[in-house]
Amino acid sequence: MQAADKESKILTSERSSWDKPVEFVLSCLGYAVGLGNVWRFPYLCYRNGGGAFLVTYFIMLFLMGMPIFLLELVIGQYSGLGPEQAFTKLAPILSGLGYCSLVVITLVTVYYMVIIAWTVFYFFASFTSELGYGSCHNDFNTIVFSGLVSCFSATEDDKCKPMELYYNKTCMLVDVLCKSKHYEGALNKTFCYATDESAVPVYKVVNRTLATAEYFRDYVLGVRDADWYNFGSISWALFGCLLLSWIIGYLCVIRGVKTSGKAAYFTALFPYVILTALVVQGCILEGAVDGILVYITPKWGMLLDVDVWAQAASQTFYSFGISCGSLITLASYNTFNNNCLKDAIIVTAANAFTSIYAGFAIFGMLGFLAKQMGVPVDAVAQDGPGLAFVIYPEAILRLPAPIFWSIAFFFMLFILGLGSQFAGVEAVSCLIMDKWPKTRHYQAYLTLGICLGCFLLAIPMCFGGGVYIFTLLEWNTASWAILLIGFTEVVAVSWCYGCHRFMDNMASMDMTMGKVAKWYWWACWAVITPFTLLGVFAFQMSNFSRTSYEGYDFPIWADMLGWMIGISTLAPLFIFGGISLWHGKYSGWKWFQPTSEWKPQNGKTESRLTLDNNQLIESIHI
Template sequence: MSARAEQPTGQPDQERRRGGFSSRRVFILAAIGSAVGLGNIWRFPYVAYENGGGAFLLPYLVALLTAGIPFLLLDYALGHRHRGSAPLSFARLRRGAEGLGWWQVGICFVIAVYYAAVIAWALRYTFFSLDEAWGADPEGFFFGEFLQAGDVRVTADVVPGVLVPLALVWVAVLVIMALGVQRGIGATSLFFIPVLVLAFAALVVQAVLLPGAGTGLDALFTPDWSALASGSVWAAAFGQIFFSLSIGFGIMITYASYVGRREDMIGSGLVVGFANSSFELLAGIGVFAALGFMAQANGVAVDQVASDGIGLAFVAFPAIISEAPAGALLGVLFFGCLVLAGITSLVSVIEVVISAVRDKLDTGRLTATLLVGVPAAVLSLVLFSTTSGIYVLDVVDHFVNQYGILVVALISMLVVAWLLRALTRLGDHLNVHGRPRVGTGWRLLTSVVAPVGLAVVLVLALRDDLTAPYEDYPTWLLVVCGWGMVVALPVIGFLVARLPWRAGTHLDGPPPGSDPVTPLGAATTGHDEGGTR
């Protein structure tokens, strides 16, 4: 019997209308593009430095193998078997679980709204690097002349220097999303990821040739073996893995649903996991080589110049660029890499929302892109192109990561593993075409080790935030943009789950042909509507 004959009438057309990646290679590049984001460049190096240096690589590798990749494969299995967005995949797993998918969709919408602002800053700084526009005071320039940040209060005072590049970022993203899965996301990944790797490799080579680079690398990689006895170090390793792999909040579920049914998802997961970690290690080398140069140039220890996040990117690195030989080139490479990494991650985040809207409402690609992208762009411009944007962004980013992504990831793992008892059949699906096979070990890691690791990270984060207000921000800001958002997202998610699906949506288990006992004879994933097979 042919593959087409094994499916009910209309099923191939539905999958072709959703779109798909043209090959496993495109999917892997897109998945790597999602995983490799701003956090790889500005978060991992400092986390490693603060948690034992070279010794941190041991708990990091353990976390990757015991929690990161197992959870990544769980996301792949959900999306690949159930052939839908996060809400549709959870609904096909069990109708009552649909709200988990919409919770993830809400998180992605929030992230997209503020993530675009950071990309806009990086875009502007790419050009600032040419003439070192920040002058002798990079910190004063960033918070003062560039962002015009004043007191911690909500204002409507627009900053044109942020508004224009932010609008350009959204125009570019909406064009990519409107083009579809293959012609938009896939084509972008095929071009951006190789360029990103080459550009970052050039950045690292230039950084390690700077005077004092060895001092920075010694600071990063000299192992503090006593740190391995600290639970917080192991928690930091698990937290870094979950933050950097784009798992647990719908992205990999969505991307996996666009892959041909006969593809090896296990092998793909291993490639993506190790590629992401390799890029983080490369980022650590480049960043700390540059910090070593800065420390030597100023006659101070590396720990006095080391930082992470926004401070590293927009304060420390401009200072390095100002003092380094060929600083303009170093700056263009660094901030250009931030833009490329940010764009590939942003399109994956917003695709989670677009895919869910298309599945729920049965809309076309362009319609869904406008329904999702225009409100997201407007909110982004209103909130983050003002003088108060930096403070709102900082609070939202902290809370949506700590208590949005991690909480929904923990709950979804527990629901799938213990409430729905679905790991065996999901593992069987992965094993149809995947190698190496997953079995009892994978189920144990996904149902016990990964949830315990996540729970510890959450408990430590909650302890810190309850001990002292985050960054000493006023209570009203933390309640409205932090705790209030965290509570609202799951409530809204489960309310949206009560809305009816489009007529004809198959919700009773996976679509025909997705079960491991009846694999299709050929992949059915095609290009987006209007494309060619």
């Protein structure tokens, strides 16, 4: 017992802590609010019933997102430990669960910084007299040859005469263009007509691709003809952007929460300034109302679609960054009596608000772009990198002062992405420092090693075929595997440790709640949340599809590699659990019971519930 107390004191005596409680809240907000709020949620809302999707989203937020979010904060704050040490002491059989989170957050940190490097690339490319991504007069742009796609530039099209259209790097009469495609002629600049007097939009007649799409695919990424068997050459410009991104990230986390907490004031709050400017600008443009109506108009019939509910559950889970160990890590630096229940409510509410708010900036601009191009909003709506690096830049080109808006937009994306990275690096360093406390004396060097390692792992994604590695990691890391990690976390707390015991720990940290609130948390942790996670996992498995990127289906061996990556995130749970069983330190239910080392951080207070490792798992009741 004395040895355990000594180890606990070593683990906690030199641990850092937040200088102010608000730094923890802002760090959680910066971690949760990221690029997905801008480029994923608005599109999901539009594709899954508009305003009706918000109903499913908020239901899943209350039944799954917030309960797991709070659960992880309480584990971290109560124990004052990172995920590896916390779960090992909570239930010895789960000694590998923290390592599962470590593998996930490491891989996510590696590929997520590549996205940030893309934003840095665009940010610097915006400091020019004419935005390069709007031009078709580059070596990498396509021309029409044997039916291939032609590059289309809105900037160049504006220079053409009223009845001309920019096509194949020149201005061509629309009438001539329509006839070359076997139509009778042109009604105006936007329609070709056939012999039966039917009209077809010009954009459906000509085979064109946006200049912004070619810029991103062929210049920034350097894909061109690259595939899994021909990775192409490295983009030194992208390599430099990746290096710069990691240098900035390292400087922000060099002293752990002491520096990242200060950086969070800017990374968590400043994006709202630019986002508000984009919302205002987007809403006053011609066609913006059409885009916003597409975004928010409810399609109530879609509430009967199981896929809509599964999408809402998935978005809720992924948007908060749960099951990656980062939230447990951030909360472990709190003071013992911090009200993390209040913090959880604030962060989840702010995250949901940001997602909805960003949708007005996105769809206001998409409505404007659709109006400018003479196409329906459906034709320009995308999610993911395609929205941020192709469609939105295309809309920016058509704005007054496009250079200013380009700089502002990509700077916002950079800050949003950077703020989400802090917690990932903290989680890895926390695990190492908790495991080997003496490394805390060399925190700056340890953090440097982590950043350098992640940077080196990301270098292959700077090659022409690097986007395929990126896609493989994105599809198989922060996806189905973390659903199972989240399920294990919730089951460990609610079914093994016990909801009563867990709520008693919360009460010992001065977090009080009424009877209704207790029923709500108990129902979620014990029943609703775990079974919802299993349902979403089953749905994802039943809708499994081959990994692909822009129509290119990955080879079977690449798909198998992706599955191995996903499985590797779960492997530590079984490996370390098996090792623990082999050593046979415990027996029976003791493997699922908290050890004598599971106690309040720093011994500042004692739990009101005495833990007896000899007792059976307590029944879950209120």
